[in-house]
Amino acid sequence: MHDVTVPLYRAAHGRTGDKGNRSNISVIAWHPELWPLLLAQVTEAAVAARFAHRQPTRVTRHVLPRLQAMNFVLDEVLDGGVNDALNLDSHGKALSFLLLELPIQVPAALLPLLAGPPLEQPD
Template sequence: MTDTAALYQFAHGRTGDKGNRSNISVIAYDARDYDHLVEHVTEDAVRALFRERRPTAVTRYLVPSLQAMNFVLDGVLDGGVNDALNLDTHGKALSFRLLQLEIPVPPRLVSGTAASH
């Protein structure tokens, strides 16, 4: 059995919007964990996490120089700021939802070679 933990223990995030599109960045706290995050925080995982919002497309962009990745989710903001009737028309809370994603604990932390955040 693999030990898992919420993504927020290994990364932080930011959210932006443009129309009905949400843009969510995930940035590793520790550069040593970046490759592990890339392996486990995939387009499929994000699509499944946001399935109730019915994204029409999920695209991931990698930014290794910043130990970051950016997800663009189309069709998830109920039409955008001017059309949405929900309380979070800009989708700012979506990064918090993504940071709840359960992923395997990075191997360097399972072996006890470093303290977790």
């Protein structure tokens, strides 16, 4: 069986917040069986690369296995903070959508667990 590339939002949903110039983004698996692949692929390095254009000074991942969730803290990523930024879209909430577009690899056997319309199983 082959893996299929899908955006992260098919396997997880997110919650976000911001405080000053720091954003936090939680990623929560839609199904417990998807948790191991999220843990393996949605790493600090992957998130740092996804936000490289925002130049975070540090990305920290906090893993919450009982919830099949993780929380990422991105430092110095909000253009000085919501109240200081000239960027109208500097809230941490807007950044979750960027992370949820992260491409991930899902084994064909797990495709029925993804949110959204069914995907075609590869041959």
